Amino acid sequence: xxxxxxxxxxxxxxxxxxxxxxxxxxxxxxxxxxxxxxxxxxxxxxxxxxxxxxxxxxxxxxxxxxxxxxxxxxxxxxxxxxxxxxxxxxxxxxxxxxxxxxxxxxxxxxxxxxxxxxxxxxxxxxxxxxxxxxxxxxxxxxxxxxxxxxxxxxxxxxxxxxxxxxxxxxxxxxxxxxxxxxxxxxxxxxxxxxxxxxxxxxxxxxxxxxxxxxxxxxxxxxxxxxxxxxxxxxxxxxxxxxxxxxxxxxxxxxxxxxxxxxxxxxxxxxxxxxxxxxxxxxxxxxxxxxxxxxxxxxxxxxxxxxxxxxxxxxxxxxxxxxxxxxxxxxxxxxxxxxxxxxxxxxxxx
Numbered sequence: 001x002x003x004x005x006x007x008x009x010x011x012x013x014x015x016x017x018x019x020x021x022x023x024x025x026x027x028x029x030x031x032x033x034x035x036x037x038x039x040x041x042x043x044x045x046x047x048x049x050x051x052x053x054x055x056x057x058x059x060x061x062x063x064x065x066x067x068x069x070x071x072x073x074x075x076x077x078x079x080x081x082x083x084x085x086x087x088x089x090x091x092x093x094x095x096x097x098x099x100x101x102x103x104x105x106x107x108x109x110x111x112x113x114x115x116x117x118x119x120x121x122x123x124x125x126x127x128x129x130x131x132x133x134x135x136x137x138x139x140x141x142x143x144x145x146x147x148x149x150x151x152x153x154x155x156x157x158x159x160x161x162x163x164x165x166x167x168x169x170x171x172x173x174x175x176x177x178x179x180x181x182x183x184x185x186x187x188x189x190x191x192x193x194x195x196x197x198x199x200x201x202x203x204x205x206x207x208x209x210x211x212x213x214x215x216x217x218x219x220x221x222x223x224x225x226x227x228x229x230x231x232x233x234x235x236x237x238x239x240x241x242x243x244x245x246x247x248x249x250x251x252x253x254x255x256x257x258x259x260x261x262x263x264x265x266x267x268x269x270x271x272x273x274x275x276x277x278x279x280x281x282x283x284x285x286x287x288x289x290x291x292x293x294x295x296x297x298x299x300x301x302x303x304x305x306x307x308x309x310x311x312x313x314x315x316x317x318x319x320x321x322x323x324x325x326x327x328x329x330x331x332x333x334x335x336x337x338x339x340x341x342x343x344x345x346x347x348x349x
Contacts, residue, residue, distance in 0.1 A: 060348030061320060065099045065106055067340040072097070074336035076119045077327045078126075083139070084327070084334050085109075085126050086341055087116040096128050096137065096144075099341060101334070109137045110144040118167070120158040125181070127165055129156045134167055134179065148179045148186045155237040155282065157199035159206070161221065168196040168208055170237075176208055176219065176226075190219045190226035198240035200247065202264060207247055209235040216240070216249065230262055230269050238325070239285040239294060243306065248272065248292055250285050257283070259292060259304060273304040276311050284326040286333075288346075293333060295323045301333065303349060314349050 064084060067074060072088040072095070079085070079101065088095040096110040096119065109126060110116070118129040127136045129150055137144040150156065151169040158167045164178045166189075175191035176199070190196075194212035201207075207218045207229055214235050219226040229247065239250030246261045257275040262268065272292065275283075279297035286293050291303040299322035300315040316322060321337030328334065333344045 061316070061342045061344040062103065063320075064101065064103045064334070064341040064343050065097075067321065067338055074338070074341060075324060076117055076128075077325050077334055077336050077341070078119045078121045079327050079329050079334055080121045080139070081329075083121075084341060085119050085121050085139075086336055087119050087128060089115050089117055091115065094130070096126060098126075098139065101329075101332075101343065103343075107141065109139070109141055110135070113144075115154070117154055118156050118158045120160060120165075122160040123181075127158050127160065129158060129167060134158070134165065136165075136181075145183070147181075147183050148177065150177075151175075155195070155197040155211075157197060157208070157238070157240075159199050159201040161201060161204075164221070166199065166201060166206060166221065168199050170195050170197050172212065174210075176206060178221070187223065189221075189223060190217065193217065195237075197237040198249070200240050200242045202242040202244075202247070205264075207240065207242065209237065209240050209249065211235050211237055211252070216247070230260075233260065233269065236285075237282040239283050241285045241287045241292070243287055246306075248285060248287060248306075250275070250283050250294055252282065253280055255280055259285075259294070261306075272306070272308045273311050276302060276313050286326055286328045288328065288330070293326065293328060295326050295335065297322075299323075301326065301335070301344070301349070312349070314344065 073090045075089040076087045083098045086097045092114045094113045094116040095108050098107040098109050113130050115131040116128050120127045124139050125136045133146045134148045134150045135144045135146050151171045156168045156170045166178045169175045172194045173192045174196040176189045179186045193210035196208050196210050198209045204221050206221050216230040218229040234251040234254040236250045236252045241248050248261045251258045257280050259272040260269045261272050277296045277298045281297040283295040293303045300313050302311040302313050304311040321339030323335040326335045
């Protein structure tokens with residue numbers, strides 16, 4: 001079986017501690033953490049311009065919020081018009097954070113959560129997966145609400161449409177499920193895959209990667225028969241995204257990894273580019289109208305034209321830490337790292 005964890009999250013706890021559920025896991029703290037607004041020289045509570053060693057190949061990345069000194073173990077990230085939303089996957093004491101896109105005080109939207117991992121923001125609500133539940137909390141802050149039981153959010157994924165939330169349960173056997181945004185009946189759309197992970201919703205159809213089965217499957221979001229979209233591929237955990245015409249994915253457990261695509265209407269997969277790295281890990285992938293952007297195992301970000309070509313690389317230093325998960329808006333890339341949350345303007349790549 002492949003390695004299932006990027007890091008052992010329970011090691012974030014005090015030595016000798018154990019990962020266990022917290023009876024106060026449903027509490028909310030819609031207020032900045034204790035260090036917000038303090039001037040510690042680490043940029044706590046505000047945007048930080050990178051020093052001489054930060055900024056990667058051209059010094060253009062900006063720290064939105066720090067890692068050092070906060071105790072946070074950053075992982076997943078999402079973005080809306082004004083904020084980034086980040087999970088702090090620190091054992092049973094994890095948090096879901098809201099941070100201004102250009103830097104500023106962090107707001108803890110939900111605290112004492114058991115390994116909050118995947119996160120998505122939609123229509124004023126933040127949805128996130130913990131080790132045992134799918135939850136939501138308003139962007140303005142309030143008590144989090146449990147929408148459904150879930151299993152192992154470690155590499156699970158969340159997508160939404162106007163009415164429903166969809167997610168993958170990253171276990172063996174796993175499943176793809178949906179629940180109304182307002183709460184209600186949980187519907188299992190597909191089950192039986194080994195470690196289903198990265199999830200995409202495009203034109204009313206769901207696509208997901210079945211990691212240990214080395215395939216990508218699909219099912220109508222309204223329900224129906226699940227079918228195989230691409231078989232015998234080194235399936236990714238996180239690196240799955242779509243345009244209006246194609247599904248793109250990063251292969252995993254292949255050296256080097258490859259960016260592949262196939263028409264949504266059906267057809268053989270084709271190679272877009274080989275990753276400029278000999279390593280293989282769970283990388284994230286985002287698309288815009290021009291490029292596919294993805295994280296690199298060897299401490300960088302890469303982009304390649306959607307139609308193919310040679311990838312361009314932006315490297316990062318140890319001062320910033322290697323990118324973990326990536327998201328984007330029209331103008332910038334945002335990523336988590338062990339050393340903080342960062343923003344890189346696309347124009348400065």
